Amino acid sequence: MHNIKVIEVRQSVFAHNEKKADELxxxxxxQGTYLLNVMSSPGSGKTTxxxxxxxxxxxxxxxxVMEADIDARVDADKVHGLTGVKTIExxxxxxxxxxxxxxxxxxxxxGVDGLDLVILENVGNLVCPAEFDTGSASNLxxxxxxxGDDKPLKYxxxxxxxxxxxxxxxxxxxVFDFSIERAKANILKLNGKARFFPVSAxxxxxxDELAAYIYETVRAFKEGR
Amino acid sequence: xHEMGICLELFASLRxxxxxxxxxxxxxxTLTLGKASMVVPRYMKDCWEIARxxxxxxxTELKIVETPAHGRCLDCGFVxxxxxxxxxxxxxxxxxxxxxxxxxxCEITEIEAx
Numbered sequence: 001m002h003n004i005k006v007i008e009v010r011q012s013v014f015a016h017n018e019k020k021a022d023e024l025x026x027x028x029x030x031q032g033t034y035l036l037n038v039m040s041s042p043g044s045g046k047t048t049x050x051x052x053x054x055x056x057x058x059x060x061x062x063x064x065v066m067e068a069d070i071d072a073r074v075d076a077d078k079v080h081g082l083t084g085v086k087t088i089e090x091x092x093x094x095x096x097x098x099x100x101x102x103x104x105x106x107x108x109x110x111g112v113d114g115l116d117l118v119i120l121e122n123v124g125n126l127v128c129p130a131e132f133d134t135g136s137a138s139n140l141x142x143x144x145x146x147x148g149d150d151k152p153l154k155y156x157x158x159x160x161x162x163x164x165x166x167x168x169x170x171x172x173x174x175v176f177d178f179s180i181e182r183a184k185a186n187i188l189k190l191n192g193k194a195r196f197f198p199v200s201a202x203x204x205x206x207x208d209e210l211a212a213y214i215y216e217t218v219r220a221f222k223e224g225r
Numbered sequence: 226x227h228e229m230g231i232c233l234e235l236f237a238s239l240r241x242x243x244x245x246x247x248x249x250x251x252x253x254x255t256l257t258l259g260k261a262s263m264v265v266p267r268y269m270k271d272c273w274e275i276a277r278x279x280x281x282x283x284x285t286e287l288k289i290v291e292t293p294a295h296g297r298c299l300d301c302g303f304v305x306x307x308x309x310x311x312x313x314x315x316x317x318x319x320x321x322x323x324x325x326x327x328x329x330x331c332e333i334t335e336i337e338a339x
Contacts, residue, residue: 009242014231017237019241
């Protein structure tokens with residue numbers, strides 16, 4: 001048994017993806033393209049919100065969109081049709097998340113040359129997308145009012161890896177027991193630097209504040225601040 | 226069932242580790258999974274069994290070591306085992322009111338060359 005060689009390793013199971021993600025982040029930084037990874041449950045209103053957000057930003061920033069889904073291309077058609085910005089659909093082929101390699105392939109297919117902001121709409125899922133770094137500059141989570149303010153307690157990792165949180169569909173507040181204060185407190189326990197944006201893409205409430213935040217974040221990134 | 230995605234990622238990371246160490250076959254790999262890692266050891270083992278077929282890991286054994294998750298109570302500061310006390314501080318009784326301290330490990334800790 002003298003051949004047996006035991007090697008102590010101490011590295012994340014996700015090391016392979018994390019290395020790829022860091023390389024992609026560096027490349028995007030050099031190109032001046034801000035990659036925003038948007039994650040949420042299915043049905044939180046991601047696509048509707050993005051359409052409203054892009055329409056507020058498209059005169060000031062050159063934007064591209066990648067719609068990740070297990071199948072179908074309805075989201076990409078909808079976003080392109082309603083905003084006019086360059087959009088592609090990324091099929092994960094059954095996988096419930098997108099990793100950095102798939103994301104890079106998507107960026108190549110989209111063509112990021114000259115784009116200031118690329119929005120990645122990740123697969124609707126609160127578990128796997130939180131585990132796989134896409135190489136994004138930052139992650140944004142959308143939590144819709146009907147989902148409840150206790151979601152952060154149930155899916156802690158998702159609420160740790162994001163820096164901005166959008167509470168969507170606030171026009172439905174009167175019919176649900178969602179407390180914005182409670183949701184904020186639940187998230188702040190996990191993530192002290194979280195920023196919050198209560199919005200309704202339907203009525204437009206809060207959308208200007210969200211657009212201003214994204215605009216300022218992208219500007220700061222491009223100016224190396 | 227997010228363990229399958231993690232399993233495939235584990236293969237990719239293991240290939241990197243093997244390359245760095247000049248190893249071509251493994252008889253075992255040890256993972257350390259924290260109780261708060263959100264990875265279920267039993268499912269991880271099932272996925273490993275299914276996914277390894279036809280790969281260089283077909284005869285590699287997956288060993289899993291679990292580590293506890295501790296939290297510091299936000300109300301009284303007491304440090305306790307989150308799972309053992311079912312997220313309730315045993316000192317002051319506060320529920321779901323703690324800062325997680327550890328137990329999120331999802332790491333390759335040891336490999337054994339074949």
